[in-house]
Amino acid sequence: MSVRWAGVFPAVTTQFRQDQSLDLRATAVHLEAVLASGVSGLVVCGSLGENQALDADEKRSVVENAVRVAAGRVPVIAGVAETSTAAAVRYARDCARFGAAGFMVMPPMVYKPDADEAAGYFRAVAAATDLPWMLYNNPLAYTVDVTPERLLGYADIPNLRAIKESSGDPRRVTEIRLALGDRLAVFAGVDDLILESSVLGIDGWVAGSGIAFPAENQRLWELTRAGRWDEARQLYRWAAPLMKLDTHPKFVQYIKLMVQEAGLGAEWVREPRRPLTGVERERVLGTIRAGLSSRPGS
Numbered sequence: 001m002s003v004r005w006a007g008v009f010p011a012v013t014t015q016f017r018q019d020q021s022l023d024l025r026a027t028a029v030h031l032e033a034v035l036a037s038g039v040s041g042l043v044v045c046g047s048l049g050e051n052q053a054l055d056a057d058e059k060r061s062v063v064e065n066a067v068r069v070a071a072g073r074v075p076v077i078a079g080v081a082e083t084s085t086a087a088a089v090r091y092a093r094d095c096a097r098f099g100a101a102g103f104m105v106m107p108p109m110v111y112k113p114d115a116d117e118a119a120g121y122f123r124a125v126a127a128a129t130d131l132p133w134m135l136y137n138n139p140l141a142y143t144v145d146v147t148p149e150r151l152l153g154y155a156d157i158p159n160l161r162a163i164k165e166s167s168g169d170p171r172r173v174t175e176i177r178l179a180l181g182d183r184l185a186v187f188a189g190v191d192d193l194i195l196e197s198s199v200l201g202i203d204g205w206v207a208g209s210g211i212a213f214p215a216e217n218q219r220l221w222e223l224t225r226a227g228r229w230d231e232a233r234q235l236y237r238w239a240a241p242l243m244k245l246d247t248h249p250k251f252v253q254y255i256k257l258m259v260q261e262a263g264l265g266a267e268w269v270r271e272p273r274r275p276l277t278g279v280e281r282e283r284v285l286g287t288i289r290a291g292l293s294s295r296p297g298s
Contacts, residue, residue, distance in 0.1 A: 001072055003075045003102045003132050004040065005162040006185060006203045007041065007204050008038075008041075008204065008210070008218055009041035009043050009077060009207075010034050010042065010043065010206070010207045010208070010210060010214070010217070011049065011208050011211070012027075012031060012034060012048070012211055013211065013255070014044070014045070014049045014054065015029075015030060016270055017266075018266075020268065020271065022058050023266075024061065024062070026266060027062065027065060027066075028068075029264075030211070030264055031069045032069065033214060033264050034214050035070070037214035037218040039218065040204070042075070042077065043104055044063055044066045044076060044077070044078060044079065045062055045063060045078055046079035046106075046136075046206075047106075047251075048251070048252055049062070049079060050252060050269065050270055051079050052081055052109060053270040054270075056087075056091070063076065063078045063095050064098045067099040067100065075101030077102050077134065078095040078103050080106060081106045082108070083111070085108070088105075088125045088128075092128040093128050096131055102133055102134070103132075104134045104206070105133050105134070105135055105136060106136045106138070106142060107121065109142075112143045118144045118146070119154070122160075126157050126160060130159055131159065132159045132160075132161040132162075133159060133162075134162040134185075134187065135162070136164045136166070137163055137164065137189075138166040139167055140166070140168060141166075145167065148176045149179065151163065151176065155183055160184065162187055162204070163185075163186055163187065164187045164189040165186060165189055166189030168193070170193050170200060173188075173200040173201060185204060187202065187205060189206050191207060191209050191243035191247070192243040194207075194221075194224075195220075195232060195233065208246040208255060209239075209243045209255055210239075210243075211255065211259060212242070212261070213291075213295065216296060219235060220235045242291045245258060245288075250273075250276070252269055252273055253267070253273060254276075257275075257281075257288065258288045261292060262292060
């Protein structure tokens with residue numbers, strides 16, 4: 001199906017059993033809960049989806065599963081996170097056959113490419129299919145920074161349609177608009193900058209922590225669209241401590257624990273990640289439970 005690059009495209013978890021085996025059924029249940037909130041798309045096998053901990057066949061089965069669950073209701077965007085250009089091209093072509101509507105492409109994993117190498121990688125993946133794609137700019141996690149100036153050099157790629165901007169600097173929203181106008185849809189990628197980014201004029205949001213409270217997450221987005229800023233601020237202040245959990249190196253464990261506390265999935269992760277323990281677990285649980293107990297309407 002075609003992709004309208006606007007609205008909330010949550011980055012969903014990949015659910016595992018306690019023995020770390022892939023649980024597609026539990027993943028489907030979580031997808032249904034997110035879909036029920038009114039999202040505009042699904043991003044699977046992103047960073048939160050533990051892409052790099054999945055083997056090649058598992059990644060493909062997760063994408064196929066999501067396409068079946070979505071059943072044409074929203075587009076499924078497949079995260080691309082590979083260590084080689086050839087593997088990324090193969091994966092993109094396979095996902096296109098499975099029915100993915102587009103891609104969210106991360107820079108090469110493990111190796112830290114320079115600007116020219118990163119550009120070559122992005123262009124090769126873009127040319128693998130004619131499906132639209134979103135460039136994931138997260139220099140804090142992946143070292144490659146596609147600045148607005150560098151992004152301008154990609155403007156000739158016809159199927160590059162959006163950027164997930166996760167540099168942590170909301171000024172980038174304006175800088176991208178000044179450099180490219182409306183050539184690309186701009187998506188916020190940092191949860192606790194969503195209100196600031198909305199004021200500056202974004203098209204969408206790749207939400208992370210909101211997969212544990214999808215109704216409130218969607219409500220916040222809709223308030224920003226309507227320009228109802230007082231109500232948006234009030235809801236944002238409730239969500240902010242929960243959203244902050246998306247900005248830690250252990251964000252996968254934190255958000256999966258939050259998903260579990262919300263009754264929408266399980267905390268199990270795949271090694272080298274491990275479930276939280278001890279003081280850290282109690283601290284994070286405290287934040288989660290405080291937020292869920294004061295949930296609007298609860």
